[in-house]
Amino acid sequence: MGRAPCCDKANVKKGPWSPEEDAKLKAYIDEYGTGGNWIALPQKIGLKRCGKSCRLRWLNYLRPNIKHGGFSEEEDNIICSLYISIGSRWSVIAAQLPGRTDNDIKNYWNTRLKKKLLGRRKNSRMNRLSVPGQDPKDVNLGEENKYLQNLSSSALERLQLHMQLQNPLSFYNNPTFWPKLNPFQEKMVQSHQFLNESNQNNLIQGTPISPQQAAGECSTISNLKADEHQNSENERNIQGSNFVGQSNYTGIEPVSGFTQAELDDLLNSEASDVLPTQSHNIAEFDCFKEMNGSMDNLEWWSNDFVDANSASSNSWDSATRVNQSEEMYQDYGLGYSMQTEVPTKMENPGGFQNPPSNSTAPKQVMKATKLEYGWFIYPNRCNPSTIRIYQWPSGFAGRNVPKFTVQIINEAWYVGGVFDVQISCPSFASTTLINPTIFRRISIDTCLLKNGRKIIPGEVITFDYSNILPYPLSVLDMKCF
DNA sequence: AAATGTGCCAACCGCACAAGG
DNA sequence: ACCTTGTGCGGTTGGCACATT
Numbered sequence: 123m124g125r126a127p128c129c130d131k132a133n134v135k136k137g138p139w140s141p142e143e144d145a146k147l148k149a150y151i152d153e154y155g156t157g158g159n160w161i162a163l164p165q166k167i168g169l170k171r172c173g174k175s176c177r178l179r180w181l182n183y184l185r186p187n188i189k190h191g192g193f194s195e196e197e198d199n200i201i202c203s204l205y206i207s208i209g210s211r212w213s214v215i216a217a218q219l220p221g222r223t224d225n226d227i228k229n230y231w232n233t234r235l236k237k238k239l240l241g242r243r244k245n246s247r248m249n250r251l252s253v254p255g256q257d258p259k260d261v262n263l264g265e266e267n268k269y270l271q272n273l274s275s276s277a278l279e280r281l282q283l284h285m286q287l288q289n290p291l292s293f294y295n296n297p298t299f300w301p302k303l304n305p306f307q308e309k310m311v312q313s314h315q316f317l318n319e320s321n322q323n324n325l326i327q328g329t330p331i332s333p334q335q336a337a338g339e340c341s342t343i344s345n346l347k348a349d350e351h352q353n354s355e356n357e358r359n360i361q362g363s364n365f366v367g368q369s370n371y372t373g374i375e376p377v378s379g380f381t382q383a384e385l386d387d388l389l390n391s392e393a394s395d396v397l398p399t400q401s402h403n404i405a406e407f408d409c410f411k412e413m414n415g416s417m418d419n420l421e422w423w424s425n426d427f428v429d430a431n432s433a434s435s436n437s438w439d440s441a442t443r444v445n446q447s448e449e450m451y452q453d454y455g456l457g458y459s460m461q462t463e464v465p466t467k468m469e470n471p472g473g474f475q476n477p478p479s480n481s482t483a484p485k486q487v488m489k490a491t492k493l494e495y496g497w498f499i500y501p502n503r504c505n506p507s508t509i510r511i512y513q514w515p516s517g518f519a520g521r522n523v524p525k526f527t528v529q530i531i532n533e534a535w536y537v538g539g540v541f542d543v544q545i546s547c548p549s550f551a552s553t554t555l556i557n558p559t560i561f562r563r564i565s566i567d568t569c570l571l572k573n574g575r576k577i578i579p580g581e582v583i584t585f586d587y588s589n590i591l592p593y594p595l596s597v598l599d600m601k602c603f
Numbered sequence: 604a605a606a607t608g609t610g611c612c613a614a615c616c617g618c619a620c621a622a623g624g
Numbered sequence: 625a626c627c628t629t630g631t632g633c634g635g636t637t638g639g640c641a642c643a644t645t
Contacts, residue, residue, distance in 0.1 A: 230611095230612095
């Protein structure tokens with residue numbers, strides 16, 4: 123037996139709203155509010171409309187400060203980045219764009235932005251994929267085709283977008299497109315070249331880390347405990363003078379504290395080898411100490427990884443597997459034109475003074491230990507000098523959403539280059555400076571910042587973009603120099 | 604000029620979830 | 625524990641406007 127209809131379908135008007143109906147609804151809600159009952163509302167006003175229809179009309183059209191059309195490049199960036207990371211959670215995406223409704227964004231994505239980003243070659247490409255075994259080289263293609271066919275269209279889109287960002291001809295991966303470094307940065311590039319090459323051997327070349335692998339990475343994150351002393355030092359500095367002096371950190375340590383053997387092990391591990399150990403080890407994280415070691419918190423963290431393996435948000439895992447046949451995608455045009463958006467000069471974010479890169483002047487550090495909610499970072503691909511930090515909304519508690527964590531979206535944006543990174547958080551009085559940081563293949567190791575670990579000047583930071591399930595709310599800016 | 608195709612967007616539909624009885 | 629109800633969300637559709645053939 124089906125569900126009872128929410129209203130008498132025979133006696134409700136459908137279709138476009140008339141100006142009179144709009145006026146009635148708006149006048150009533152302006153004066154009395156919705157009364158907490160949309161179903162009863164149309165009868166009170168005398169509208170022959172379904173309550174759901176009234177709600178939709180109000181939320182999508184009549185509500186104050188609603189914007190229609192005219193999406194800016196900045197909004198495009200946000201929508202795209204969030205779609206790649208969280209998929210079609212339009213309401214969450216809409217929460218990042220004041221005045222925009224989920225319906226508006228959904229329509230905009232489906233009718234324009236998706237085409238703009240994915241280009242028109244998708245179909246021909248996918249058609250080729252549907253004929254396995256044509257190319258003798260594609261011995262494993264049949265299996266992967268099955269896998270691809272099982273992906274949702276959303277996952278495929280996100281995968282394609284992701285793969286585009288890994289395109290070696292893309293802006294992100296092609297140094298010739300990058301803005302020129304200042305002399306200090308050039309010097310740092312040269313002086314750290316051998317480190318880059320050394321680290322490169324320890325990196326997972328062109329291969330996104332699956333959620334399972336990410337879980338594995340977290341399972342080894344207790345290696346970071348060795349840094350706790352340094353962190354404590356930093357914390358004292360932060361809470362005291364807001365200054366972190368030059369660190370002795372050499373940056374030679376393998377990525378994320380991994381040895382090559384550990385990395386190999388990680389890459390060869392099956393999820394079943396990894397997941398069972400995670401809950402034991404993550405209990406050692408600072409973040410859980412901050413959260414009083416609550417098992418609830420432990421649970422959401424575990425669920426986060428489980429969710430990352432589920433169908434709804436698994437495209438990162440998908441990327442890992444499909445990436446084995448990356449050539450299938452590599453000649454996609456870069457649907458997203460950002461070359462023209464590269465600023466000719468790096469912007470100084472408003473609100474604080476940034477000391478010269480080679481200055482020995484004290485630098486302020488963001489007080490990051492008391493994050494009430496979580497943060498995640500995503501790159502503003504339009505403006506390569508800017509990435510953004512998002513904050514978890516408190517309202518999502520109870521929906522298996524982490525109270526706080528730090529995540530990253532895509533590593534490709536950062537590939538190569540040396541940046542001084544200054545994190546500016548308006549809600550904090552001070553800022554964090556990473557100076558210098560070698561961004562070779564970058565994604566924030568979620569655990570590094572998740573546990574409130576301070577970013578140490580001179581250290582090599584590894585970002586991990588793989589296990590992302592953020593529910594963003596507010597935006598803060600983080601800018602690179 | 605008519606037919607057809609395409610883009611766009613408001614609105615609808617059905618499902619999932621939470622709250623309350 | 626189960627059922628009912630209201631709400632929120634994402635996918636889909638219908639229809640209008642404009643472009644192309």
